[in-house]
Amino acid sequence: MAFPMTAGAAPLTGSLGSGSFDSGSLSGSLGSSGFWGSLAPDENQTYEELDPTSGTLIATNGFQVGRDGFKFENWSDPTPEHPRGLTPQSMQTLYGDEICARVVNGECALTATGQALQADLDDFLSGGHCYGFATASGLFATGVVVKGDYLGPGTTVFENDPTDRLDGLISRYAVTQFSSPTTDGTTKNSVSETLGKLRAAWARGDDYVLGVYGEPGGHALTPIALRDLGKGKTGIVVYDNNFPGVEKMVVTDPGANTWYYTAMLNPSTPAYLFVGSPENRMDLAELKPSTQVQECPTCVDGDASVLVLVKDNSTNADGTVVDSDFEVQRPGGGDVPGLEVRPLLNNTRAALLSVPAATAFEINLVGATAGATADFDISLYGEGWFNEMDSIALRPGDSATVSVDQSQRKLSLTGSTVLEPETLFAAEQADWSVSTKSRGLRLQPGSTLSVERDANGDLVYGLVGGAESGSLLMGVKRTDAVGDRVVKTNGPVALPAGAEASVPVNVWDGVSPLAVRVLGVGVDVLYPMNS
Structure with a gap:
């Protein structure tokens, strides 16, 4: 799923189904083989979930999952506990007054394009709010966002139940992954680069959102510590918003530039396995850009490129996804010049693409x-x-x-x-x-x-x-x-x-x-x- 609306983000390289991320043409699956189907785990390897206290502590940012993480888990579609999605007011904080047709008594009434954009973003959030959880928890822990504005007086993050205001904050941050400047502060990194950037950020009191991709899609985590596991391997201890109150671990091998992680994308899905390689690198997203006004993808004077979202909403009777396919190409065939793929951190079966303005193309659906x-x-x-x-x-x-x-x-x-x-x-x-x-x-x-x-x-x-x-x-x-x-x-x-x-x-x-x-x-x- 991007709906990024990412302006200026580097395209992801590597294979996708039978196509390539940087080839100008694209083909891939939105089904059970996953949009990242070519990045499936090696059947000859074992991927054991390790105790997050394994090995020796190398570095930590002081984050405690039972204090700085949320006590409630990531959600997908609205529930009685989490009834709201985005609102015109949250859209206004995201994109500024230009998304509003009018503001009366402080209340924003969205433009027609803003209403359409909000509906699509709410639909995107049905795939989970992991990016919002990871961003909000990191911003609270680093003091960028004042806890008193959203939490009960004198309480920790973990002591708070869901509220309309807190859910709104998480939802807002979840969709910043679509737009600049958030996307400008997001990079793909080798294992060694990831470990080095985390240590440097923690030393200055900062942090990142850690993004991992695999066969099921993308997932956002809060990195909290590094541990030496021996035999050249390093564990990244994380707060995973699908598992409140417990630590998890991403197992990395800097020498081989590989990693793996077992987790689930959102509460409505079973556990998944994420496996990394030199082609499937981890993301690090800076925290502070998500607090800023984002570039509006449908507003006048926005980015001249066109963002394309291809999504399949269906499921089989047993709850498994439908293995449908698509292809993006020039009319009649051939590469689309300047085509880029924008990776999405959630479980929506969707592909977000960027196509230059004044470019003809076609989307073949199967x-x-x-x-x-x-x-x-x-x-x-x-x-x-x-x-x-x-x-x-x-x-x-x-x-x-x-x-x-x-x-x-x-x-x-x-x-x-x-x-x-x-x-x-x-x-x-x-x-x-x-x-x-x-x-x-x-x-x-x-x-x-x-x-x-x-x-x-x-x-x-x-x-x-x-x-x-x-x-x-x-x-x-x-x-x-x-x-x-x-x-x-x-x-x-x-x-x-x-x-x-x-x-x-x-x-x-x-x-x-x-x-x-x-x-x-x-x-x-x-x-x-x-x-």
Whole structure:
């Protein structure tokens, strides 16, 4: 899962499925073999979980899991104990006032693009909050964040139960891994570099978040001590937010530049094994950048690159993941210049990619060879806009392609089976923003649905290929300094093959009438939209 929206982060090198992180093309699995499937453990090796008090203490930062760690464990989806996710106010602390359409009595009302971004980030947090736990505990321990602002008077971190305010802090820090400056302070390191940086940070009263990657995804830990295990090996003692009140250990071999760790990603999954190599290095993320205002991936004047999130939401009946596949390439095949992969520290079955502006590309999606139906969501984040195609359901053997044109204002979808996608397109101007949703279209095999923000700012839906007409329901929401206005079609909008349905969202003031116009050979129909 990145949704980083990482600006300036170095691309991760190494193989991914049949592709390469730095080759410009990408192919890989989002299923049981893992997005990091080529980094699977060596079946000829044993990976014993060691007692974290093994060996001889080399260095420590003084962190105590029963004092400085949280008494409650990492969570994924909302629960009665952890009911909240991100809020407009936490989005404002993340990205500043530019994410707000208006601020009334100190309360932020998000822009249309901000609302879409919040929904995606909340969805991302369903894969766990480990990065937020590791960051918050480290910031409390180093004194960067004042405990009295979030904890009970005179209490330690461990003595506090979950609260709305504390959960909000953890959630906020969990999604900073998407953006600069947090991503700028994150590096991949050899084992020797990792050990050296930890000792140096502890000597100056600082610390890092330790990120490990393996077959199941990524996980964030709080490093607290180093121990000499003999035979050239060093243990990194950690606080793992999935195991409150106990220490765990990452076993490293600096000479071979390898490491391993046994843990679970979040409470809803069984234990996993993480195995490192010279290609699969550990991350060290500086703590302080997470406290700063982050670069907004969907705001005007943000990073010019486009972030692409590919996610499969499905699971098999027995709870195992669906082994679906995807590939990102230039239209018709070949490398995408400047393509980068942004590693994610949680258990969401997702891939976050960065593509340069003004670059055409396509995402080829393939259902699993067996098992349940895959459920793909595709999100694009650009400077002042957000485009999304969701609910792309592919049974075993089915395939689909999402194409993005060079302007990156147009998305097209075609597949080998009937598809019923949902779309969300949002864009913002200087003092207002607008989002448009659609659903209900049954896209036939061989037909293509396109959605485009044209040069005039109109949103244009097109259906080409095949002879069968389609229909869809549409809604538009405008957000500005005055308030929100929502209109929708009274019923389905008929879209004949070869026709286009356009909505002039860019000139709608939220007060005057708005209608969908369907125009094609022998067709010119208006569909009024009402509140």
